Amino acid sequence: MSFFDALFGRTRLKKPQFDPFFRLGTSLPDLETKGLAFTGAGAVCLRPSEEQAFADALRQAEDVTRLYADEHKLTLELTDDEERFHWIKLQGPADDVITGLHALGDTLADQGYGGALLAALFPFQDRGARTFLVYNYKRGRFYPFRPSPGKDRDEARELQLQTLLSPFLPIEPELERWYPVWDNPLTDS
């Protein structure tokens, strides 16, 4: 946020970045050597706007994703969570899931609603526990989120993963931005 935006109370949503998104697909074999196994799912979380134009844009983006999903035999799931966030979840082979979710974000961004994209989540299996890579569209970076029982998180392993994964993926260096995403639709997939 620039000084004048702050002064005049202007809210400008940052444009989403998509390039690092694709790097996840090419880095999967490397991640596997570090113990992270892709579990065949991914989801985009976004904050729906009340405007009609947004609803149209979202429907269009979801149609694009649905076409893609049908073509590649992916399972598409749309859910709204209790925090009033909308989730688009794809299940299938890694490359297809990533491409499908990218198409969704890209279509939304084309319509001028890229700012609504909050994050994309990819669940992995790591040492017998569910571990997420959270993609922050606005920062163009990933960070690990490893929940442990009792709404706790395993920061020790997350910090290890930061070191292990940074040769392959842009990892968020500011730990203050490693926000957890509790109770997400990918928890059991």
Next chain:
Amino acid sequence: MRRLRTDVGLNLRMLFSLLLLAALYTLFVWVLLQAGVGFFGIVVFAGGLLLVQYYFSDQLILATMGARILRPGEDPELEQMVARLAQLADIPTPKIALVRTDMPNAFATGRSPRHAAVAVTTGLLQRLTPGEVEAVLAHEITHVHNRDMALITMASFFATIASYIVQMAFWFMPLGGFGGGFGGNRRDGGNAALVYLASFIVWIISFFLIRAFSRYREYAADRGSAILTGQPAQLMSALVKLNQFSRIPRKDLRHAETLQALFIMPAATRSVLYELFQTHPTLEHRLDHLRRLEQEINR
């Protein structure tokens, strides 16, 4: 282990902040006396509260943190570590308290070495190596040895009074202010405003002075840890770990994102100003300080 010399610069800075605080407090008391508004009552009130704080703060803090005092024999290794460090620091072995949380942290409490307790979290014991745990405990033991809890409480005495006055005035001023009331003459009104202004200024300046003093005590405790363990590097790696853990948020992304738009400063800004508001020096400054100690030891 070679002996570390006294850090003259650090001691001078402590002395300087205390002198400034003393001067500020003297001026404050003088203004209050000149104005003559219910000063005695405030001192009794604040003094009473401070006495309560002085005598019960340790139990209070342990209770609010959810700490449980370990029974002897529950964790022999930890007990031995604390006992050995206390012996090195020449203080009675403090009680050991355990806080059940994943977040690695430690603190010391108690008005005197005889009534002290050092508390550690389960996360600290799990995530730090024994060497790092020892370095952190040595830091807390030094706080106990240096009587930092009592010192800070006492240094805050008039600051506490000033903050009470400001807050009382804030609540009662619309009703006519203290001393003045509806029937009050103009002189009383002027006095009340003067007392309020003085309290406000003392409150703000003392806040920064006490914070500065607290940071100097932290450096001293880091130094004490280095002297007791002879290994500043252990404390350095422990501090880096603790800092990393505390930076990782617990608040859900879906709540945080909407909030962040309201902040003028980005969440991660670390400016010179930032440190002035903190009770602890920044990680970078503490590491610099410990690095110097390490060079001193290895010379």
